[in-house]
Amino acid sequence: MKPHLKQWRQCMLFGIFAWGLLFLAIFIYFTDSNPAEPAPSALSFPETRRLLPAQGRQRAIMGAVGDSHDAVLRFNSAPTRGYEKDVGNKTTIRIINSQILTNPGYHFIDSSLYKDVVLVAWDPAPYSSNLYLWYKKPDYNLFTPYIQHRQRNPAQPFYILHPKFIWQLWDIIQENTKEKIQPNPPSSGFIGIIIMMSLCDEVHVYEYIPSVRQTELCHYHELYYDAACTLGAYHPLLFEKLLVQRLNVGSQAELHRKGKVVLPGFRAAQCPEPSSRDARS
Template sequence: MGYKIPGAAMDRVSLIWRLRRRARRGALCMALFCMTMAVLYTLCAENSVPVTDAIFGVRARTRAQPRTHSIVKVLRGVGAKTIYVDPQKLPGVIPGDPKKPIPVLSSSTYAMEGSHKDHPFRRRDREPHGLLSWLLGAPLRRALETILGGRRRADAGGLKGDAEFFGPNGALGEIWDDEMSSTMLGKRLRKVVQNYQAMNKYGVQLSGSERATRRHKLSGPELLCQLKEMVQITTLTPEMKPFAGFSWASLLPQRPLTSDLGPFKTCAVVSSAGSLRNSGLGKEIDSHDTVVRFNAAPTAGFEKDVGSKTTVRLINSQVMASEDHHFLSSSLYSTGILVAWDPAPYSSDLNEWYNKTDYPIFKQYQRYRRLHPQQPFYILHPSVEWQLWRRVQDNMGEPIQKNPPSSGLLGTVLMMSLCDVVHVYEFLPSRRKTELCHYYQRFSDAACTLGAYHPLLYEKNLVKRMNQGSDRDIYTHGRVTLPGFSTFNCTHTFTSSTFSKT
């Protein structure tokens, strides 16, 4: 005869089992609640600044934005192609604290240095195999990726209004119109541009005359003379204060870049635009005496379209500081001449800028110079950026973003001071115009062409007006032809009184 459990003991066992079931249910409910809140948290942080600030506060949004992209990487699974997000271009990222930029780099570009046969764009796309990806299934996973900002290829075009700029019947037309205005943008990008215009992170203050609308539309030669007279290309040297008092000042070049380099006959400024893909411009680009590239743009695997020669690489301080770019160890940066830049407050001197850089440019500069003491490496004087910005603003009929110009325009003007003729490729989009941001990545957004953080729209207007080549060159090759500053004389035609003084 089996042992019979007393009634009181049975009640206790039954109670324990009930408690265990309730605990399991509670844990499951809590997990589902946490997952829901996490999605809401990252969704708001990435796409809705007012909602996030109201619910979580600015500090919460600042922390959440980088995590959004980490979640997308988990959704795609280990080994899948991760997205790259540049906070200076992505419209969805709007810093909450104007004094502190938000680094949200989530994948590296240096990894694209692989051989032609290994390049991810040469292979057939594969579905990711992560555990969470498998559990969710493809439709739900892609829906979450879209919501969280991990857009792919042409699916990443944003709102319908932005996509309408591209294609044979797009609002951009065959050739860039130098009268492009923010009023022509779609609702999403127009709002983003307005947000950046109002943000004024760098404390831009314009005088009454500077705030006035432009006096008249300057011609191409007038614009060229204005740039020549009012934008002085300068790089840091050891005798400049406060650097003269630092032990590492000897790491800076003894002479400015314009004294060490050039003059060159022909120069190619190669943008990183997605429209360079399938262009076949590689041989033409390499035929120039000097070739300029930007940030982490690779050549390996893309030689047919972008060439293989790199003479100068212009990099921003964010690329230097990001662990994802492996600036100190990647072979991408170890060839050619490096020129770095970091935006300073609008009216600051070098001492104030040194203590208030966007990213730790000087720390990284010292580290790199000690690893590569023989490689020429210059730092652009921050006044160059704002001198150029004022030229763009002064020649537009509406306020532009109060953020420094793009690396593309900086590099173009830099080479105009060193070369007789400058050819700029795909800064103005050709017939291959696309929402694909970079030729070496899959991230797509109209803002990479039309501008968000940088006043790209207005920069392109300026370059189009100065172009001395034909519209056919732009349409077929995305090629703009600009003269070097040394090749034309403004003395007899224009005087400095022609231009607004700033």
């Protein structure tokens, strides 16, 4: 593939968000209680300069650093209580996979982890599945707890990602590697990074790409060890991280010492137009 065409195709990622705000507005099912629709501004950070999707696999950062950011994204069931010195206390958005909603062990309906924040849920649909078929047969039935939560918390912003959005991200990852990737959806980490890049001027990511402190500990809040949490087994983690590393505009020293990646928001991206010659290649 010609370099200019490849660069243009990489920038198709940005084009996702021309329609991708659908993932912020879609409600797959509206309840009879007709809850108030959250204001779009709840997920807008036009003046953002420092963002932290903070969910390192190690106790990696000082809490004061995390809380100094304009917005903080956390993942799944990651807590802050008891870990404030390392990960801070602030949570703005929490992205959760469908298992969090359906597994009783996570106490989704009544846990304080999922209150007073913006929630974004996702469920892996087959690559070619349409919206109706996915709604009828999701991987995990997130819709029932979604409805229950909306009825109990009508003013809380709670969104479900369109499955097509997930697979468009997978397409971008595949287009940026020569290896054939298994058709499994991207990780919550990668999805969260892209969401924050669409909302913010600058995004800081910690320990998504491991630093010199790397261990096989999966999460800072669980004593569970597995190298697959870093390198990937189901999700294409290795390829996600290689792509994020290419996008990094931060220093290599901070990447090495802190696992810190600095990413520009999509508003700051400049995508070249493909020439007619490249388009024919």
